[in-house]
Amino acid sequence: xxxxxxxxxxxxxxxxxxxxxxxxxxxxxxxxxxxxxxxxxxxxxxxxxxxxxxxxxxxxxxxxxxxxxxxxxxxxxxxxxxxxxxxxxxxxxxxxxxxxxxxxxxxxxxxxxxxxxxxxxxxxxxxxxxxxxxxxxxxxxxxxxxxxxxxxxxxxxxxxxxxxxxxxxxxxxxxxxxxxxxxxx
Amino acid sequence: xxxxxxxxxxxxxxxxxxxxxxxxxxxxxxxxxxxxxxxxxxxxxxxxxxxxxxxxxxxxxxxxxxxxxxxxxxxxxxxxxxxxxxxxxxxxxxxxxxxxxxxxxxxxxxxxxxxxxxxxxxxxxxxxxxxxxxxxxxxxxxxxxxxxxxxxxxxxxxxxxxxxxxxxxxxxxxxxxxxxxxxxxxxxxxxxxxxxxxxxxxxxxxxxxxxxxxxxxxxxxxxxxxxxxxxxxxxxxxxxxxxxxxxxxxxxxxxxxxxxxxxxxxxxxxxxxxxxxxxx
Numbered sequence: 001x002x003x004x005x006x007x008x009x010x011x012x013x014x015x016x017x018x019x020x021x022x023x024x025x026x027x028x029x030x031x032x033x034x035x036x037x038x039x040x041x042x043x044x045x046x047x048x049x050x051x052x053x054x055x056x057x058x059x060x061x062x063x064x065x066x067x068x069x070x071x072x073x074x075x076x077x078x079x080x081x082x083x084x085x086x087x088x089x090x091x092x093x094x095x096x097x098x099x100x101x102x103x104x105x106x107x108x109x110x111x112x113x114x115x116x117x118x119x120x121x122x123x124x125x126x127x128x129x130x131x132x133x134x135x136x137x138x139x140x141x142x143x144x145x146x147x148x149x150x151x152x153x154x155x156x157x158x159x160x161x162x163x164x165x166x167x168x169x170x171x172x173x174x175x176x177x178x179x180x181x182x183x184x185x
Numbered sequence: 186x187x188x189x190x191x192x193x194x195x196x197x198x199x200x201x202x203x204x205x206x207x208x209x210x211x212x213x214x215x216x217x218x219x220x221x222x223x224x225x226x227x228x229x230x231x232x233x234x235x236x237x238x239x240x241x242x243x244x245x246x247x248x249x250x251x252x253x254x255x256x257x258x259x260x261x262x263x264x265x266x267x268x269x270x271x272x273x274x275x276x277x278x279x280x281x282x283x284x285x286x287x288x289x290x291x292x293x294x295x296x297x298x299x300x301x302x303x304x305x306x307x308x309x310x311x312x313x314x315x316x317x318x319x320x321x322x323x324x325x326x327x328x329x330x331x332x333x334x335x336x337x338x339x340x341x342x343x344x345x346x347x348x349x350x351x352x353x354x355x356x357x358x359x360x361x362x363x364x365x366x367x368x369x370x371x372x373x374x375x376x377x378x379x380x381x382x383x384x385x386x387x388x389x390x391x392x393x394x395x396x397x398x399x400x401x402x403x404x405x406x407x408x409x410x411x412x413x414x415x416x417x418x419x420x421x422x423x424x425x426x427x428x429x430x431x432x433x434x435x436x437x438x439x440x441x442x443x444x445x446x447x448x449x450x451x452x453x454x455x456x457x458x459x460x461x462x463x464x465x
Binding site for chain 1: 225226228232235236238239240242243246248249250251252253254290291292293294302304306331333336364365366367368418419420421422424425426427428429455456457
């Protein structure tokens, strides 16, 4: 693997241009969490003309529903959840300026088109490596939808959070490239 | 009759929930190590190394391997000479799950109603499968099931004339459609025969089988091997980023079926293949 690129959030349009599908990245700074139920609420808030719980411009959303923290832990295990369940909501957030998403698994054409049009990248973390990933999360606090439990929106500070750029802002897709390279017919 | 106390079952299930979610079995670890050593994709190799590191951290620190600590699937095999004192068997299992998920700091992932979607707050109820057998033993297997992979499962009712070729195509196509979503490398459980629901339960049984064990029927053991090769030719690889290790195993379980049918269920499990068992 190529050497990892260090990224510090916020993730600006200028930074996005340097990121290509297949790049390994180590992310530091603030990221926000949100998964199914939080995305539904955020988009419903937009539909009502209300503000989002945080300004998504140049921000990164991590699709995760963490385990509860044990005594002494910042957060429990916290690996990525499958991203396609957020596909019907993600374009709305990308239009609002969201530049990064971290998850795992396929995205649909609407998401990729929104990423290309407005400038955003899709990064993947290792699904099922929640104990390892949790070590890179230094702070975590719930900032919205507390009643959703694990699905609440959290503001997290991460340090060298490991991810791989899977779909870049030009629409290049590592899932497609990787599979083609190793497929045996 | 042999008497087993309600509380004894509760505490056994509590322990199994925590154990299954924090300790990955040696059979799975061995398969992952072998995959890491043979994987040709550099990204794939790195990912498999990170997965092994993650599993070691989880076991050492007694934290969940994966944040999706699953819906608790419980296989109960109860001897008909067992009497349970102090409450109902099902309630003992639910209570064990409740305590295990609370004490183990495991995620509560169950919603009370599939449409209204309000969290039950304690990860109950469990999904319980009972088998009643001769004897006076109680065997409990807890297999927490994550839904990233569960969602990629599929079932098809084939015609007898479709035969084994249709089964092969369906299994490979299900894995291909799943792609990176179920967190490869995966374990593929195939249930063949019975009725619609029987095939699904067989597929679930197949994913919790010890890795390295094959079906006792030679033709099904051969089919497991052939399907594993086919699946690993898809190129999906670790986490779907390309490579040779898409699956660690394809396990098939079968049951007699109707003259008119060939039910086939495919249940997919991620590399976090969790199960823990106890005999009381």
